[in-house]
Amino acid sequence: MTREQYILATQQNSLPRTEHPQFYPVGIYGWRKRCLYFFVLLLLVTMIVNLAMTIWILKVMNFTVDGMGNLRVTKKGIRLEGISEFLLPLYVKEIHSRKDSPLVLQSDRNVTVNARNHMGQLTGQLTVGADAVEAQCKRFEVRASEGGKVLFSADEDEIVIGADRLKVTG
Template identity: 80%
Template sequence: MTQEQYILAAQPNNLQRPGGAPIYPVGIYGWRKRCLYFFVLLLLVIMIVNLALTIWILKVMNFTVDGMGNLRVNKQGVRLEGISEFLLPLYVKEIQSRKDSPLILQSDRNVTVNARNELGQLTGQLIVGSQAVEAQCKRFEVHSNDGGKVLFSADKDEVSIGAGKLRVAGTEGAVFGHSIETPHIRAGPSQDLKLESPTRTLTMEAPKGVEISADAGDFKATCRKEMQLHSTEGEIFLNANTIRLGNLPHGTFAASSPGSTGPKQTVYELCVCPNGKLYLSPAGTGSTCQDTSNVCLWS
């Protein structure tokens, strides 16, 4: 064997045979293969957990083809069943309860209902709070069940009550700071009607007359200083079986002396002073009003 043949035989045969196809390694081997399988397995687990959570949310929230939970969407609008809580503003056109249940709006502080115009300006407001109920609007009205009669209305000019009967059940009665206009004031059955002005004047006026009647009881008018019955054109007519004027001053004869004694006077004559004051004068054979004019002088 020559020296060149020995060298060729000792070296590895890395040369491809002429005429043969080249051989390339195909596939992922080693740690790359293990990472790929790990990521595929992790993706499969995430998909299974996501599908399970989606099914659980659909079950808990009660998703259906008509809505979600207590919310149902129909042709008339949106229907809520049970207790609903809104954390953000709610914009709706109409809120209506079921026919067999009331509509309840509940809040921990107050319930406020606002009405605005097309420019966003506040035109009406209703506040229901724990201390008071406030309404802010141009005109406030309360209608009857049929909606045809206005039972109560109030604006900045007047307050109107359209009910057939106004009943004030308070023990202190009704207090009016200014004038009141009404065609009829009547007390309830078996109750007294009392018109009182503790510190000011009580005035009753009517263009065609004022009528005061007590069919089943007494009529009593008292005052601290003066009571005036004034008629400009007509007359003051007192029609009763008995007319009594109590606490009238007594006049005496001018010629009588303090030490004179005589029979006790039981019959008196009613006299009138020029200023309108009434007094009693002892009756005699003739009028004794002129003889007892000392009452008029000191009045």
């Protein structure tokens, strides 16, 4: 017991004591209790709706242990199967198609392939549009599919045509 508690316990109380002490109820009663129950019920409903929406999103997006939808995470990287749409630019090191099907790139306006050096500077660009195919680079070459013979080559200084025959119409 501390000193103050001892003094308070041993002092005579000058206040008159009543025979029946008044008891005050401790707790939440009335409208406060109803509001508390309402907020607890509202929180419970919000949690159930949140859980249901989370499960619905997981089901719609086709989440699995391997990945999401057509996107699978493998040891070699990310594998995307089927038709997919990219709304923003795609930055990748390599793109491969399956061995039995071609790689198809489609765009409403054009398809642009950029080549950059190790510092991130643009070194080459190939743009396939509705009206033209444009290439911006130091050297442009067209090779034969068999043998790899250079059919056409162009750079700042010269243009080389390597075909056996050249036909000009017009």
